[in-house]
Each structure stands twice: as structure tokens, then as C-alpha cells.
Amino acid sequence: MAGLIKKTAKKVKRILANRDWNSKIKYLTERGARIGNGTRLNCGVEAFGTEPYLITVGEKCLFAADIHLITHDGGVAMLNFLDYFGEQHMDSIAPITIGDKVYIGTGAYVMPGVTIGNNVIIGAGAIVTKDIPDNVVAVGVPAKPIESIDDYCRHLQEKGKLFPTVGMPYEQKRAYFEEKFSLNKKAAKAEKEN
């Protein structure tokens, strides 16, 4: 019974921690993570895994949903079962350090011991197994730098995917893009013709 209450209390704490950016940072800082000013977590606190005290994040970073910062290698359990290290069982662990102004795309994994520089963009679904230098965009499995952020900026402008919609409320933004791409209008028209 006591165990159940403890478990529930832990769950409630987590749910409360995940309610907004400030409470997430507070929860993780209490557990030893070092997180710089202006960093925003769109992921839940679960992203910091079981050893948040091994993670250092710089200022003004943004982490998308469903990312994972992994500070341990669970595979070592197999070696422990087989007594590779004798009687003393081992953890395989390494800290993660992330610089300032880093964006991590949705679903990306950062593996143990990785250091990410300043001004870096990690693509969605990337698996970062090696250190990433400053000022690059890195994507893929394993994540590799594919361009500088100057090139990234130029490509964005060339692709015509930039729109001045930052700060718009949801309804206004929806109206703006529905007009722009008219995905719906076509559907409405087709329905009428049917």
C-alpha cells in the first residue's frame, strides 16, 4: 500500500512537472541537471532519462517533443549477466554536454558521452553518437554535419518555406495558411461538385 502511494505521488509529481517550461526546468534542476537561461523544453522531463545530473545544457536551447538524452549504455547488462567483470557488476555511463543555442528536432536521440557545440541544429530522428562541432546542421543515423548554419539560412530562403507568422494566435495562423495553400478550399470545392 505504501509502495502504491509512493508510486502515485511520483507520477503526480511528474505530471505537474510537465505542465509548463518553467516547472520542467525546475524539476530537472532539482535532480542535478544544469540548464542555462532561456532554454525551452517542448519534450517532457522523461527526455533527460534516469541520470539528469549527468546532463549540461547551455542557454537559449530548444528541444522538440520525444527527444531522448541517453547517459547510460544498457547493453552492458548482458556482460554483467555473463560475469565479464567478475563479481562486481558495472554501469556504462558518460555525461552529455550541449552548448548554447542548440535546437534538437523531434524524436532525436543523443547518446552517452556526446558533446554538442554552440549554434547547432540536430535534425528530426537523428541519432547523435559522436561530438558535433559549432555552427552546423547535423542529421541522420548516425548524425553527421551536412551544412553550416549560414548555408541552412540560405537554403531556407531559397526554398520559399519562410512565412512571417511568428506570434500569431492559432486561428489567425490557420486562416493565413489556409489561404496560402488552399488545401481545404479545393476539398470543399470537390465536395460541392460531387
Add this chain to the structure above:
Amino acid sequence: MASIFSRIKKKLERSKANKNWANKNAYLISKGAVIGKGTRLNCNIDAFGSEPYLIKVGEDCLFAAGVRFITHDGGIKVLKTLGYPGMEKMDSIAPIVLGDNVYIGTGAYIMPGVHIGNNVVVGAGAIVTHDLPDNVVAVGIPAKPIESLDEFFEHVKAKGKLYPTLGLTVEEKRAYFEKVFSE
């Protein structure tokens, strides 16, 4: 206090929407997504991200759990913080358009601006960064077509993994497979 109520209301609305296929489609269509007849979402509504009105899906599609459609590029935040000229008010956004009869495997991501043709299979965990043509199977990161649908048909047959169990109840299916694999 009011914000707590509106938050709970929103949560309830979402969990109600995730209850079944019809609810999911109705919810997303009310948010501006275009979803064709016969399309079934085994993923939940979160898959459509923060701009569902930028997603158009054809008829008879099937999406597995954990699929995500990403219509914006959040990486532009780094450029904004560094003060790149003309970026401070900008979003990087592009619509996603899917044809008819598309299957998307579990955990796959579809990136901004991608168009997928008709009769396409996207493999589990694939990340689709470029357009896909009609009648292909595409897998990997980034997703690339690896075979045509006809080749896919031949391979599925050749692998000997096909069983006539569609429509069986869970119990019937379990009994069927326990018998098949104990032999």
C-alpha cells in the same frame, strides 16, 4: 484556476478524439486537416502536430502508431536567437500532401513539404525528407524507394510469412498461430 479548467477541458477533448477512428478523423477535420474516405489512423491525433490544417491525406490510407507529420522546421529558432537578418518574425513551414492508399509504418516521420504519391508503403522508422513517387516501397533515413509494389508482392509471398487470419478474433488468431508454430 480558469486556465486549469480550460487545460483539463482540452485534455478531455483530445482523449475523446483518440477513442476511435471516426472520432480521430472528425477532430482533425474540424482542425482543418483534409482526410479522405476510408483512411484509418492507428496513430493518435498528436501525429498531425501543431498545424493539422497543413496536411492533406487521400483515401484508404492506413497510419500505424507513432507516426508523425511535421509541417514546420523548428531549427530556425537557432537563426532567430543569433539575430540572422529577417528571421525574427519567420516560421519555416510547408504543407504535407499524401495520395490515396498509403501505408505508413510505425514510428515514421514525414517532414515539411513532402508529397507522397498513390499506393505507397513507408517502412517503420523511416524519415521521409523528399517526395515519393506512386507505387513504391520506401524505407530508411532518409527514406528512399527500394522496390516497386509488384516486387513487394513477390517478396511478401516468397518469404512465407502470409497467413489467412484477417478478420479472426483475438482468441481464434491466437489458437491458429499457436498451432502453426508448435508444429
